[in-house]
Amino acid sequence: MVKVGLEVHGYILMEQSKKKLFCECQVSNEDSVPNTNICPICTAQPGSKPMLPNKEAVDKAVEIGLMLGCKISPILMFQRKHYNYPDLPNGYQKTMSGSYSMPVGIKGSFLGIGIQQVHLEEDPARYDPVTGTVDYNRSGMPLIEIVTDPDFKSAAEVENWLKKLMTTLSYIKAISKEAGVKADVNVNIEGHPRVEIKNVNSFSSIVRAINAEEKRQKKVTEAGEKVSQHTRAWDDANGETQFMRSKEQAMDYMFIPEPDLPFIDIKESYIKQLKSKLPERPDEKIKKYEKLGIEKLDAEVLASDIILAELFEKISKTVDKVLTAKWLRREFVRIANYHNKDLDLVTIPVESLTKLFKLIETKKITEKVGQKIMNELGDAYIKNNKDFDIDKYIRENQLETVSDTGALNTACDEVIAQNENVVNDYKSGNEKSINFLVGQVIRKNRGANAGEILEILKKKLA
Numbered sequence: 001m002v003k004v005g006l007e008v009h010g011y012i013l014m015e016q017s018k019k020k021l022f023c024e025c026q027v028s029n030e031d032s033v034p035n036t037n038i039c040p041i042c043t044a045q046p047g048s049k050p051m052l053p054n055k056e057a058v059d060k061a062v063e064i065g066l067m068l069g070c071k072i073s074p075i076l077m078f079q080r081k082h083y084n085y086p087d088l089p090n091g092y093q094k095t096m097s098g099s100y101s102m103p104v105g106i107k108g109s110f111l112g113i114g115i116q117q118v119h120l121e122e123d124p125a126r127y128d129p130v131t132g133t134v135d136y137n138r139s140g141m142p143l144i145e146i147v148t149d150p151d152f153k154s155a156a157e158v159e160n161w162l163k164k165l166m167t168t169l170s171y172i173k174a175i176s177k178e179a180g181v182k183a184d185v186n187v188n189i190e191g192h193p194r195v196e197i198k199n200v201n202s203f204s205s206i207v208r209a210i211n212a213e214e215k216r217q218k219k220v221t222e223a224g225e226k227v228s229q230h231t232r233a234w235d236d237a238n239g240e241t242q243f244m245r246s247k248e249q250a251m252d253y254m255f256i257p258e259p260d261l262p263f264i265d266i267k268e269s270y271i272k273q274l275k276s277k278l279p280e281r282p283d284e285k286i287k288k289y290e291k292l293g294i295e296k297l298d299a300e301v302l303a304s305d306i307i308l309a310e311l312f313e314k315i316s317k318t319v320d321k322v323l324t325a326k327w328l329r330r331e332f333v334r335i336a337n338y339h340n341k342d343l344d345l346v347t348i349p350v351e352s353l354t355k356l357f358k359l360i361e362t363k364k365i366t367e368k369v370g371q372k373i374m375n376e377l378g379d380a381y382i383k384n385n386k387d388f389d390i391d392k393y394i395r396e397n398q399l400e401t402v403s404d405t406g407a408l409n410t411a412c413d414e415v416i417a418q419n420e421n422v423v424n425d426y427k428s429g430n431e432k433s434i435n436f437l438v439g440q441v442i443r444k445n446r447g448a449n450a451g452e453i454l455e456i457l458k459k460k461l462a
Ligand SMILES: [Zn+2]
Pocket: 020, 023, 024, 025, 037, 038, 039, 040, 041, 042, 043, 140
């Protein structure tokens, strides 16, 4: 049996401060012009010292630890991890991992997989060995590393878990989606030493790398040989792992505590305060929704995005839960897709959605009219950045459901009287012509149900 463990690396989303970990430089993205977000600190000019670690990054790291059920360390400490490479101007990286590490979080568990450690570190710069240039924009960006136990039993399980991890972390806007995640993956067949594959860059590559490495190790063991403990690299183009270095060649990083930074005391009250603001996890929400009678698939879709989940929880306080789930999942998402917006950029107020869903629930308007109003809400709030008055719109366009059969009867009589030719046409056998009459009645009573009108007209013309 194969056992797989992960070290997942992601960029912490610096939503508020938008600054690097130890200096005042702006965090960069893929579009940033190289070497524009730099200063003496993140380029390690002689004599420069780091500033105190960015509080937002520390907060986020603790929040990630808490979301993954970790115990939070009472003291945090950065270490210097020494190695020589052109991407590292100091000759060391400041990290909370390593030999004497006090990671932010330890001993957690997420969806059945043990979490060994969660820690914070700075990103090195980006070195391009082909051109020989270094881009320091990335240098000093805050990274989170999540280390799991070797609890996964297949590549498919890893993929599924990673997706759920990303959804969960998106609830607290912890990791930059745009920058994606990287992982070091360790794979071993039971009874053999583990092999680490470094720097795999996407979910699909992680899956392919695990499958390729499992296959390679099986081949080795089937040939009666031993798998040696070593580190490999992933060759994405050829879909295979390649030898990188042996255990004997393992790097000695000469970790020492960072003398330029103080220890950070993590007080119980601070943890409590962060904890109190954390949302429920998606897996908890799915269970809760299913208990409310929401179908599993709907519950999963609602919980897949915290925007949907929060809307559901607000609206379903006053509107039927199943109806709310259905309308959010289908119609709200449809409008977002139509306007090509992420759900958090759909600015339709929750009050408008609540009102609309209530009108549908109480059958004051038909579902068809409801969809039309969703379109109008999307156009008003997303496209035109304007308010929209649902009541006024229904009134002015006479969209209220006409359940008053008396009024429908009268309207049908009028339409029959006004369209003698069509009536004769229908009576002489052209059944389709009745649809024209239905249309005429709907023009007079826009909220009326077409099926109901058809019934009335058929009876009258029989
Ligand atoms: Zn800087």
